[in-house]
Amino acid sequence: MEEYKYNGFKYIKDYQNTEVPIIIEHGKKKPENIFKFYGLSRFSVDALTKGYFYTSHPIELNDILDSSPFLFYTSKPLDFEYYNKFLGFLYEGKEEELIKYYEEDSREPNLCKGYIFQLWETMTNIFGIISTTGKENNPLMWPHYTQEKGFQIKFKTDELEKSIPEKLTADEEFLGLYPVNYTSTLHPIDINQFGAMFIPFYYGATVKIDTWEYEDEWRFLIGKQQMGVPYSKSGFSPREDYLVKKENRYTYYDKSIVKEITLGMNFFNGRDFEIDRVNDKIINVKPKEIESNWEFKSQQKLLDYLCTDLNDKFYYSGVKYELDEQEKPYLIRTKEKMLIEKLDGGFYQLTRTENIIKLIEKPA
Structure with a gap:
């Protein structure tokens, strides 16, 4: 059992409970209805008419600190075993090279930054975020996300929370619906205190600076294989995107559960x-x-x-x-x-x- 408390949230990993990947205790009441705002485009209309959400990679979120690799650090060098478990297969037959990489990466000033960034890239290739809000009427949401020309769709929260897992395939995983943990200061989490990345991962995926608190965001977290990493959307990145097919980031729901659609005033x-x-x-x-x-x-x-x-x-x-x-x-x-x-x-x-x-x- 591992626990981490931060800003009124408690992140719990019970290794004996295999049915849920993690528990997040937060004291926030789940909204009865949940809403998704869209700007008008062929992509948003396609998502509506086919009944799916685009499950975003962290690079695609509108805050560069959101779910960022900078939210992870280690206060002291990690054991070599972390590197061996994660990267050993890449260095099969070349153990001396892995040891050399470990010795260079784990010392100051790097202090395992290479390991952390590679781990983040691997995790975000099999992970995505669906952002929704519990507020229908915040005046900033319409201009920020629709330019007053798009649309908003409304769901019963329990129905959507049930429908998404029903549409997933056997090799896909529903990781949960959680509120964002809004904080006045973003503190990175020390991964050295955990035996695995469950708690750091969920912490990074749900914490956000409180400037965004007006959104009252609730996030569906989804796990799939080969969702891709859009490196080219990151500043000063010369790397080509790692993409298999864009549909790997589509998460479907039953179209019949849409309760309402509202068009923007300037549509x-x-x-x-x-x-x-x-x-x-x-x-x-x-x-x-x-x-x-x-x-x-x-x-x-x-x-x-x-x-x-x-x-x-x-x-x-x-x-x-x-x-x-x-x-x-x-x-x-x-x-x-x-x-x-x-x-x-x-x-x-x-x-x-x-x-x-x-x-x-x-x-x-």
Whole structure:
């Protein structure tokens, strides 16, 4: 049994329990619903219509310190046995070279940095992160992740947590759903105090600077073989990507469990769409097939999918005024349930239902 406490989280590895790789005690209540924000692109629309998430490599996350190899260090040289277990097969018949590498890497100033980076590269080739949020209505999420032109999908957390493992194959592993451990200072974890990398790995995959706390992020961790390492996305890296096929980072779920989809307020804009306001409740829209509308095909594909599969789950973002206790108006975000129907000539008819849901609480 190994334990590590940090910032109110407790990371526990019970080597007698083979059913779960690790336990993370955190005291946070799992949200009833969970949300995924997407910018509009052919990749995000493909993921929605086929029912999968792209399971990100740490290099692809939007914070270079997130799940980074710099979150691991050792306060003293590791035993040679660590190197032999991890790298021995590469030096078969050349044990003297491995010993030389160990002696050079384990002394100051390196102090096992070569070992740590190689171990991180190996682990992240078989590991990925699906980022979701427990907050529907944070005002920063829409502009940061969708530019107000993308979409948000909603799931029941328990249903998604059940569906993902059901879609995995025998050689893939569901590593769990965990909240991010937001901290004021990022402290690297000393791997020397652990017999294996279970606790350091899960610590590195869940800790994040508290500047990001507004996201209320919950992460699905997935293990698969040969997921790839996108070296070229890292700064000043001359290395070519190690890729097998991009589909190895796809993690599927049952499409029927999508509870809602909400389009951003600027999705239907006059630059990309022909817009005909028939009356107060009915608006006809048509994506413009012009050179400046790069996402024409994605818009068509998404709208077709809304018509056929998500018509009863479709919402559109909006704003409205509320009055505070002094009868002073303030703005809130909303979403309104809408109906969509495909018409002739490439048009889609949107019908407002006036079923408007307020998304931001009254200010204090």
